[in-house]
Amino acid sequence: MSNTNVETVNRGSERLKLGLAVLVLAAGIVGYSILETQPGLVRVGVFVGALIVAALIVFFSDTGKRTIAFARDSYGEVRRVHWPSRKEATQMTGIVFLFVAVMAVLLWIIDKGLEWVIYGLLLGWK
Template structure:
């Protein structure tokens, strides 16, 4: 039950940050943005104290670790794959155009339109 209350309180803190942004409409933009960031920060701290928050932040941390393990293609590989895709698209466009033209001729022939 306390986790649910913490989650609701976290949401209310985030909403309070957004409301603060609009209430400070006469102030400098920096203060308005700080209101949102403060609401988001406090909401994150409260959410982190829940079981769901622990799972969520653990998942985010594991995702970051996995993203660091990704082997990105080199510039040469990227260019080669891009050229390959462009060639394949061009070949498919020509093929589909030929199929469309041939179907059009067949339909016109079957309907006796010349």
């Protein structure tokens, strides 16, 4: 079992900020729908503006700060990964395709063998 802690939003102010962000986003969606007689640029502007305001609200919350810190840590980990060369990736892809083909043939043989035993020998249907 893992000993990692799961962090949830416990404080009322954090819940209020996240709830407000959801309401602002919902208001942007409703505004986009209500302004159907307006030009498309205005409608998209209302939605994008609401999206930016909601993102700023989340960004300044503790949850947003933790998410950004997690993203930075994840990016650092990805940069430290040893990525395979093109030749290694191609070889590994070929090995996987070969394995899949061999397994497909093997399963087909087993299927036909079981079909012959069950329908041919036991039931006598063929």
